[in-house]
Amino acid sequence: MKYTHVLLSSAILLSSLSMLSVPQQSVSKTAVKSSAENKVVDSSIYPSANQFNKKVSANKIVWTGMNVILEADVVNKPDQASFEQNVIESITVAVGEQAYTINTGRFDDQLLDIISMDVSWSKTWIAIHAERSAGKTLILVNVETGKFMVLNDRLQDERNHTIETIASYHWSPKRDEIAISFGDTAKSSLAIYDPSKDSFHYLPRTTNYISTNLVLWQKNGNILDYISEYPSDRLILFRYNTKTNQVKPVQKINKQEWPQWFEIIH
DSSP: OSSOOOOOOSSOOOOOOOOOOOOOOOGGGGGSSSSGOOOOGGGSSSSSOOOOOEOOOEEEEEEEETTTEEEEEEEEEETTTTGGEEEEEEEEEEEEEEEEEOGGGGSSSSSEEEEEEEOOOSSSSSEEEEEEEEEEEEEEEEETTTTEEEEHHHHHHHHHHHOOOEEEEEEEEESSSEEEEESSSSSEEEEEEEETTTEEEEEOSSSOEEEEEEEEEEEESSEEEEEEEESSTTTTOOOTTTTTTTEEEEEEEEEHHHHEEEEEEO
């Protein structure tokens, strides 16, 4: 599948709505603070989440907020396995009086649900996070050009291997750049994508992360925090500095604290 597509339906489009190789290191035990030393999640250093509401009916999934209405049309395919019978056939994004439709029924992998959506700093881009039977897909819609891209496909072209899932994402609060975690069930990687330049900057790794289910920009737009699993069933908060291109482990996160972190962007 090509990673850039022309939207099927458009009107007069609305105006406005960096690979570095670093040697791996093992995670230093002395570098990781115990969560018992830092029990409170300081949400004040992170931008407030944009507010969206989700409604689900038998044949439609609707997300609303930030002057955007997203409607996903769901069809039933009884010849498929029970967990794949209800699939998304199309997604319509309406911004003000303008509407753009994506025919998702032609995708190689059928979409089953819209997990979340969010708009970029300039409101030029809309990110749509969708669930498949195996993995998650991230779609970026440009409301100025009338085009969209499946970021999984773009990553696959870039890295020349299958990208099973884009597990998490977060728009920068200062620029139209989106941080993502991607990979498969055994290995997670992170990158920052600039859609206007169509360029990826891959974050250096401190260890082989198993999974990364939260990426979170700080308000200054220079620091990116993310919570990765390493080793199995153990969560660690890592901090990436875009100016120094360095990552350091900050603290362990226990399972009781995880919901507090997740709520910051939801």
